[in-house]
Amino acid sequence: MTVDPRQLEIIADRAWPARQSGALGGWRLNASDGWSLRINACWPLGEPGRPIDEAIDAAEAFYAAHGLPVRFKLSDGAVVPANLSEHLRARGYRPTHGTLMMVGEASGMIAGAADLAVVLSDSPDPAFEAVLAASAGGNAADARERLDALARIPPPARFARLDLDGQVAALGASAIDGEWVGIFGMRTLPSHRRRGLASRVLAALLHEARLLGARRAYLQVEADNAPAIALYSGLGFVPAYGYRYWVVE
Structure with missing residues (x-):
């Protein structure tokens, strides 16, 4: 089965709604109470509309304002921009909680x-x-x-x-x-x-x-x-x- 990861990620985001949400261009900012990772993370599914490090700063500020740790949900084939992981790694971020999307x-x-x-x-x-x-x-x-x-x-x-x-x-x-x-x-x-x-x-x-x-x-x-x-x-x-x-x- 051929799947467009970005399209399916948008559908999956709608399916499990966060209590509060925001946006940075095509980046989706989800915030709830901090437990379920999907509704307490940034989903970078489109261009953020600003330089990448400024976008990361803005995402960090969003989660700080909500009293939550900042998390980025990076899905294979759906991350925009594609080199986001390189910027995150340079700022001390590391990947965790590997998950499979099965269809x-x-x-x-x-x-x-x-x-x-x-x-x-x-x-x-x-x-x-x-x-x-x-x-x-x-x-x-x-x-x-x-x-x-x-x-x-x-x-x-x-x-x-x-x-x-x-x-x-x-x-x-x-x-x-x-x-x-x-x-x-x-x-x-x-x-x-x-x-x-x-x-x-x-x-x-x-x-x-x-x-x-x-x-x-x-x-x-x-x-x-x-x-x-x-x-x-x-x-x-x-x-x-x-x-x-x-x-x-």
Whole structure:
């Protein structure tokens, strides 16, 4: 599948909205509470409209004003200007948190009828929120930021949960934007892992997305998360490109 990284990055940015945003020409400045990296980073997806070091200064000032560390999200094939990493490195920034963007044909993956055991809604219900919050490892601020971001996904959004024995066992969410559907918030309770539940949740989200006109799907997974990469590869996703966050060490 041919993918334009810059186009998909713009779609992915819309799908997981920050609480506050700004712009430096084509650079997108996202700020929330500092936990989820995507909504607390600068996405340099176009010319900043000023000399590059002045643009970096302005981005640093934006995050300082919001009381957040400055981060730059540099995606392969989408960074403008292309030599931004050289300027960042000269200022003491280093890459971290390598992530893969994986894509596939939504209409061709996990074919079949809807899974009636998976409950779909257009907003996260209390049971969905409780499981997602629990997956944050006791960090209430992190959980709240992610739940707030999920609630800001533009419509049509879908939230899926799969219950077993009266308990939420797995969940996930999707953001649909034209022909693309993005998959977010995939979680399976530890006691229910390795039972194919994530695949069922994903299948339900993709089935619904196809009904809403999506034909291609994307998701983001940490580059060192081999089990997740293997799972999604087995379901038809392939790596499209990678990205890293550049931070001051």
